[in-house]
Amino acid sequence: MDFDDFELLYAYTRTQAIADGVLIPIPKEDSELKIPDAISSNLYHQYIEPPKGLEGEGQSTTGRLHDTLMLFKAAASAHWDGIHVLFDVLYLMGPGRLEKIKVLAILGADDDGKPCLAICLPEDE
Template sequence: MDDFELIYSYTRAQAIADGVLIDVTAQAKETGFTVPAAVTDHLFNGYIVPPPGLTGEGQSVEGRLHDTLWMILTIARASRESSRVETDVLFLMAPGQWEKVRVIAVIGPGDSGEPVLTIMLPGDD
């Protein structure tokens, strides 16, 4: 392996700076997580950010993110032996129209080998 030449590396910090990952560590810690957490831009912009027209329906980024984090935390606590969990989360997409979305959470190494949580949609990894 000493002859291995690294052609390109894309760090988690770069992904957060580029907006590919959205850092949600502060709210994740409030929910009960103990590691840095990020959500993919597809999940964040497609479901966490409420679609237009739902502000009067009590929908907010904070509330939708909290619900997603809570669902992941609940399933993760029941699956302590796994570094990957999946669950379905219901998102209100239009008045009276709910969408069930498969959400995946993975604990893996961060840029310095520390444990970090990444929450994503299928295909985002």
């Protein structure tokens, strides 16, 4: 089946996803990547934002985001297939309680067709 023969009825854009809060743009100063990137709301609120009470354990949103992006870069350099990479991240979820989760990074196009990256939980894809 050739989808070029079909009329596009609707497209959910990156701009709409950001406006709806489905994607959260990563500030350039926090990213260090050369293309615009965003993180899914689900990943952000479940894991990037540390659970309450972990401030004394050295946990911060900025630190957890930084660690996630560094692990993405390491995984991408070893396992990138040109479109996505799946990698593991350990997050401290309570005193002495680590949770290992799968994180997915997907290269796509923004609303203008320029490259951008989305980082999410696999079920958010």
